[in-house]
Amino acid sequence: MALMRNACIGVAFSIVLAAGTACTIDKGVAETAKSTPATTSTQAPKLLAPQISVKDGATDVNPNQPVVVKSLGEGLSSVRMTNEEGKVIESTLDTDNMRWTTAEQLGFNRTYTVEAKDKNGKTATVTFSTVQTAALSSNSLAPLDGAEVGVGQTIALRFDTFVNNRKDVEKAITVTTVPKVEGAFYWISNQEVRWRPENYWKPGTKVTVDAKLYGVKIGEGVYVGNDNKASFTIGEKVEAIVDDNTKTMTVYKSGEQVKSMPVSLGSAQWPTPNGVYIIGDQYPSLVMDSTTYGLSLENGGYKTPVQFATQMSYSGIFVHAAPWSLWAQGSQNVSHGCVNVSTENAQWFQNFVKRGDLVTVKNTIGQTLSGYDGLGDWNIDWETWKKGNADQA
CATH class of the missing domain: 2.60.40.3710 (Immunoglobulin-like)
Known part of the structure; x- marks a missing residue:
C-alpha cells in the first residue's frame, strides 16, 4: 500500500511540473512578440499599360473583327487609330473611359497603328496589317x-x-x-x-x-x-393554276377565284414544264431573245418584242401578251414554252400579282421545272432541301 501511495504522488508531481513548464514557455513567446515591432508594406502598386486586342506586328488580321482597347489602370486618357494614309478610324469610348472600340469596318490590304494612353501615364502602341486579298x-x-x-x-x-x-x-x-x-x-x-x-x-x-x-x-x-x-x-396568298387540259389559267387570292383566262402553252417541240413557279421580275415591255437561252434563230429561235412580260423562270418562261396567238389561246399550244395570253389579260395579270406569288403548271407533256432553275425552288422536296448541300461545293 505504501508503494501505491508513492506512485500516485509521483504522477501528481509530474503533472504539476509539466503544467509549470508550459506556462513558462508561453510567457517567453508573449514577451518576444511584445518586443518585436510590426512591419508594414510600403511598395507602390504596379502601373499597367492599356491592353490592345491586336498584337503588335500581327499580319492577316481579319477586318471584320473590331479592335478593342481596355484600361487596366485608372481609365483611358486617349486612344488614336490610323491607317497607313493617316486617316483616323471612327471609334466609341465607354462612359467610364475603361473601354475603346472601333466603330467602322476596317479595310483589307491595310496597315493600322493604335496609340493608347492610360490616365496612370502608361502607354501602348501596336501596328498591324489586315488580310491581303486576291x-x-x-x-x-x-x-x-x-x-x-x-x-x-x-x-x-x-x-x-x-x-x-x-x-x-x-x-x-x-x-x-x-x-x-x-x-x-x-x-x-x-x-x-x-x-x-x-x-x-x-x-x-x-x-x-x-x-x-x-x-x-x-x-x-x-x-x-x-x-x-x-x-x-x-x-396575301395569290396563286395561278395553269391547266393544259383546259388551256386556261385561273387566278386565286386567299383561296377565292378572281379570274380565269384562256392560254396557249409550249408546243410539242418546246412544252412548258410542269411544277411550281415563283413570280419574279415584271416588265411592261421586253424583247424576248431565245439566243440568250441557247436557242439560235436558225434553229427555230426568236427575237420578239412583247408587252406585259411577267417572269416565271430564269430559263425564260413568262406570262406575256401574245396577240399573234389569240386564235390558239384556249385550244392549242403554239408557244416556245411561255404562257401566251391576250394583251388585256397580260396587263391585268402583271398588275395583280407580286414577286413571290405562285404559278402552278399541270398536265403538260413537259417534264418538271428544275429546282435549280432560279424560280423553281418549291420543286425540290423538303427532305432534300433540309439536308442541304453546303458540303458539295
Missing part, C-alpha cells in the same frame, strides 16, 4: 428591304464569284421570323444560296435577314466585301 466578292440580297412579297418567296443571296466555303457563308446569315418558322439553306448554284421554310409562308409573317458576310473567306484569297440586311412582309 479578290473581294460582293453579294446581293432578295427580296429588297421593305418589300411585301408572296407566300412562295424564297430568300436569295447571290455572289459575283464562286463560293467554295459554303458552310461559313451559311453560318454568317441569320433569318428571324415572326411568328417563328423553321427553314433551311440550299445552294441552287455555286454562286447563289436560298433559304425557305418547309411549306409556303403564312400571310402576315415578318421576316428579317441579317447577313454579316464582310470578311468571310469564300475561296483561296477571296473574301466577301459587304454585309447585307433586309426586312420584308408576306402578303
